[in-house]
Amino acid sequence: MEPIITVKNLVKEYGEGARAVDDVSFEVGAGEIFGLLGPNGAGKTTIIRAISTILSFTSGKIEVLGMDNQEKAGEVRANIGILTTDIGAYERFSGRENLRYFGELYGMEKKDLDERIEELSRLLDMEAFIDKRAGKYSTGMKQRLAIARSVIHNPRVIIFDEPTSGLDVLASQTVRNFMQRSKEEGRAVIFSTHQMYDAEKLCDRVIIIHKGKTVAYDSVENLKIKTGTGDLEDVFLQLVATG
Amino acid sequence: MNLRNVITIWKKEIKDTIRDRRTLFSMVIIPILLMPVIMIGMFKLIESQTESQKEKAVKIAIANEDAAPQIAAAITQQGKVEVVKVDGDLQTAVAEEEVDAAIIIPADFQELVVSQKNAELELISKSTNLNSANVSAVVSVVISNYNKQLLGKRFGAQGINPEILSGVTVVNRDAATAKETSGYLLGLLIPLFIVIYSIAGGQYTAIDVSAGEKERKTLEALFLTPAKRIEIVLGKFLAVSTVSLTSIVLAISSLYISFTYIGDIGGSMSAGMGATGMDTSPFNFSVEPQAAILLFGVSIFLVLMFSAAILSISIYAKSFKEAESYISPAYMVVVLPIALINSMPTFEPALWHYAIPAVNAVLLFKEVLIGTYDMGHILMTFASLIIASIFAILIATKIYSKESVLFSS
Numbered sequence A: 001m002e003p004i005i006t007v008k009n010l011v012k013e014y015g016e017g018a019r020a021v022d023d024v025s026f027e028v029g030a031g032e033i034f035g036l037l038g039p040n041g042a043g044k045t046t047i048i049r050a051i052s053t054i055l056s057f058t059s060g061k062i063e064v065l066g067m068d069n070q071e072k073a074g075e076v077r078a079n080i081g082i083l084t085t086d087i088g089a090y091e092r093f094s095g096r097e098n099l100r101y102f103g104e105l106y107g108m109e110k111k112d113l114d115e116r117i118e119e120l121s122r123l124l125d126m127e128a129f130i131d132k133r134a135g136k137y138s139t140g141m142k143q144r145l146a147i148a149r150s151v152i153h154n155p156r157v158i159i160f161d162e163p164t165s166g167l168d169v170l171a172s173q174t175v176r177n178f179m180q181r182s183k184e185e186g187r188a189v190i191f192s193t194h195q196m197y198d199a200e201k202l203c204d205r206v207i208i209i210h211k212g213k214t215v216a217y218d219s220v221e222n223l224k225i226k227t228g229t230g231d232l233e234d235v236f237l238q239l240v241a242t243g
Numbered sequence B: 001m002n003l004r005n006v007i008t009i010w011k012k013e014i015k016d017t018i019r020d021r022r023t024l025f026s027m028v029i030i031p032i033l034l035m036p037v038i039m040i041g042m043f044k045l046i047e048s049q050t051e052s053q054k055e056k057a058v059k060i061a062i063a064n065e066d067a068a069p070q071i072a073a074a075i076t077q078q079g080k081v082e083v084v085k086v087d088g089d090l091q092t093a094v095a096e097e098e099v100d101a102a103i104i105i106p107a108d109f110q111e112l113v114v115s116q117k118n119a120e121l122e123l124i125s126k127s128t129n130l131n132s133a134n135v136s137a138v139v140s141v142v143i144s145n146y147n148k149q150l151l152g153k154r155f156g157a158q159g160i161n162p163e164i165l166s167g168v169t170v171v172n173r174d175a176a177t178a179k180e181t182s183g184y185l186l187g188l189l190i191p192l193f194i195v196i197y198s199i200a201g202g203q204y205t206a207i208d209v210s211a212g213e214k215e216r217k218t219l220e221a222l223f224l225t226p227a228k229r230i231e232i233v234l235g236k237f238l239a240v241s242t243v244s245l246t247s248i249v250l251a252i253s254s255l256y257i258s259f260t261y262i263g264d265i266g267g268s269m270s271a272g273m274g275a276t277g278m279d280t281s282p283f284n285f286s287v288e289p290q291a292a293i294l295l296f297g298v299s300i301f302l303v304l305m306f307s308a309a310i311l312s313i314s315i316y317a318k319s320f321k322e323a324e325s326y327i328s329p330a331y332m333v334v335v336l337p338i339a340l341i342n343s344m345p346t347f348e349p350a351l352w353h354y355a356i357p358a359v360n361a362v363l364l365f366k367e368v369l370i371g372t373y374d375m376g377h378i379l380m381t382f383a384s385l386i387i388a389s390i391f392a393i394l395i396a397t398k399i400y401s402k403e404s405v406l407f408s409s
């Protein structure tokens, strides 16, 4: 597997001494959904922000598509699409206007952008509300707009940070389908979650983080065999207890 | 730097502001309506005051009215005067403000007049009662007219021309036109308005594009785009500046138009202020083209400096409300001293005063509005404001790059 994302010995300290991420390494390849797993406060969001260049880190090295993410920050950002945990939209703008704004900032030309908006609108079933003001959207609509925004520039890397928390069954289904589809299109997908059930259904390989440290890094199948447990939830509980 | 990103962000923030009732209110509605509303309010106030003064008659008690019926009649004819009967001591009646004044006519008034002796009228008034003073004035006029007639008769009887009685007389004429008095007020208000709107005009936009964007959870998504931090800051900064400058232009235009169309009110306003002890010495007022250009030029840099400053302050806040609570005190700290300097007519600034940002703008505005163009002052003001603006922008960019400010949990 040729890695798209390489994280090597990543350390992040907020302030003095407190390590939010402690020597974490992993690789993510094209056409896979990679699970970034761990309970709340494990360090998932910190790792994602470091990959996406908007957070500096204490030590380690991160490469995206072979580019060092500190030297080529702008280019790295141009190739990653990130769905943040907190989703928001410009409420006085319609969904389409929101998408246009971000598309322009990703340097897209008008024609490509308009086509991409149509495509995503169809794919995420947004046609009924895309021209309404985002301030009037339900949580599910906002989530779909946020997904569309995060991939508006057709990035080769997609990172979803806790995308299903707080969503109802139907909305989570939309998110899962989208990740599945992106994987099939050959993109590298990172799925960050604390819900082991979701991860087990979608992920090929996972890294499990606990208090900033790696407790496991393997395929879901191997982890089940190694720990002799039936599902990822049990794998996690056992590893945290012994680790 | 990618200029396209700056323009994209700038355009988006302007559009967002126009769609926001709150920001639209502080940028357009308030600057346009404030001045006419204040002026019309003042006009109504002055009008109602003079009206109530007209309606209220002063009360006078006259003792021995029958001794000098001509005088009593003349006083009554003055209008606004009501003669009332008082039983008991007149001094007490005035002291207790039962009446505003009292006149005691000597019982032998007629005999004294006929025998050409001095007749003494006693006028009891109370200096702390404003109406009392009015009565004194009324009585003086009546008596002086009566005297003129009486003496005229006496001199006439002796074959002397009564004109010899008048030595020097003074004729009052107010040289200040309504236009000039309102010009004085404009000279006072224009500098103040420019400074106020260079902060207040863009304040809501500044908060909305920083703390507001944090609150709505869109800031991180914006930072995730390839746009560089400096491009983001510049786009937002230009939007805030545009809004502030727009509101200055609107406010000053509205101010100017208000004074032109409601010019009379301007006159009565300054008359009203004159009564409160303010200096209203008028000067001939018109804004010369070069003064207007200077005003606009200085306003631009004032706006750039303040926009960057309020943008920096409001990115520290996590919410709209919090940002407002930071900016309001900062605003007072800037505006109060400036308002003070602006209203000191005798303040003689030294050159170094023109190095103080914002203060220099007001000082310069005041002198160019009366047609004084001091090259040293102009250059110093521009240099100071340009340097301050650049610093403010650099600081804003620095703050926008601080992780602790953006991702504080």
Ligand SMILES: Nc1ncnc2c1ncn2[C@@H]1O[C@H](COP(=O)(O)OP(=O)(O)O)[C@@H](O)[C@H]1O
Binding pocket: A014, A020, A038, A039, A040, A041, A042, A043, A044, A045, A046, A047, B407, B408, B409
């Ligand atoms: N801006 C910050 N300043 C200080 N500490 C932080 C900050 N962000 C996160 N942390 C701490 O770092 C740890 C990891 O947080 P985070 O990466 O958000 O975890 P997760 O996304 O897995 O829930 C937590 O202990 C959190 O309190």
Ligand SMILES: [Mg+2]
Binding pocket: A044, A045, A046, A085, A161, A162
């Ligand atoms: Mg998180």
